[in-house]
Amino acid sequence: MVQVLTEAQRRKWDSSDDAMFYAEPRFVHHLDAAFRQRLTQLYRERIPAGAVVLDLMSSWVSHLPDDVAYARVIGHGLNARELDANPRLDRRWVQNLNLDQHLPLESSSVDAALIVAGWQYLQVPEAVAAELLRVTRPGGQLIVAFSNRMFFTKAPQIWADGSDRDHLAYVAEVLIAQGWPTPTLIAESTRAPGLPGLIGAKGDPFFAVIATRPC
Numbered sequence: 001m002v003q004v005l006t007e008a009q010r011r012k013w014d015s016s017d018d019a020m021f022y023a024e025p026r027f028v029h030h031l032d033a034a035f036r037q038r039l040t041q042l043y044r045e046r047i048p049a050g051a052v053v054l055d056l057m058s059s060w061v062s063h064l065p066d067d068v069a070y071a072r073v074i075g076h077g078l079n080a081r082e083l084d085a086n087p088r089l090d091r092r093w094v095q096n097l098n099l100d101q102h103l104p105l106e107s108s109s110v111d112a113a114l115i116v117a118g119w120q121y122l123q124v125p126e127a128v129a130a131e132l133l134r135v136t137r138p139g140g141q142l143i144v145a146f147s148n149r150m151f152f153t154k155a156p157q158i159w160a161d162g163s164d165r166d167h168l169a170y171v172a173e174v175l176i177a178q179g180w181p182t183p184t185l186i187a188e189s190t191r192a193p194g195l196p197g198l199i200g201a202k203g204d205p206f207f208a209v210i211a212t213r214p215c
């Protein structure tokens with residue numbers, strides 16, 4: 001792995017084992033309906049039916065379109081009960097990526113790797129990005145999506161101190177350093193659902209970094 005972060009940038013306020021923070025399941029939505037709709041639309045556009053999908057840092061929801069059938073959706077997270085409740089997952093495993101970044105997957109076995117509202121908790125993102133490059137097949141994609149919220153005490157300093165634009169640039173920098181080609185960046189506002197949206201209320205802003213493994 002090519003190191004991008006300093007040790008100070010990896011530090012977070014709460015340095016206790018992340019597994020403790022996620023010990024109890026949270027059956028809540030971390031992102032609002034406007035963000036989730038935009039994400040599902042992106043998945044519909046980008047991920048073909050029949051793909052092998054990896055939802056890394058997942059929970060009880062994967063945000064994939066209900067009417068699209070994939071060959072397999074593999075889920076990873078930190079809470080087994082959340083993953084068990086996720087109806088999209090065909091297979092699941094629990095692993096603390098801040099302790100061990102090796103993914104128990106074959107090289108070039110995944111068509112689309114997804115991380116939603118998770119990258120901001122990675123302390124060794126370089127090694128995770130290198131592993132994602134290994135497991136993604138040539139021509140396959142990585143989609144890292146996030147908004148402007150976080151569990152502040154669990155985010156490393158690099159994320160906690162950065163702006164939305166910094167976050168986009170930072171994810172791209174880490175990917176490029178590990179050999180991913182220059183990614184596509186998306187930064188959009190969203191409209192709140194229902195009447196508030198019609199009179200101008202905003203939803204959670206939508207950010208995504210999309211990289212394709214060269215063939």
Ligand SMILES: C[S@@+](CC[C@H](N)C(=O)[O-])C[C@H]1O[C@@H](n2cnc3c(N)ncnc32)[C@H](O)[C@@H]1O
Binds near residue numbers: 059061077097116
């Ligand atoms: C805000 S939740 C987002 C969950 C899900 N992707 C979603 O869209 O609802 C953050 C997720 O990051 C994952 N996560 C956080 N810290 C982690 C760590 N150290 N190792 C592995 N996964 C972690 C957990 O799966 C957790 O559910």
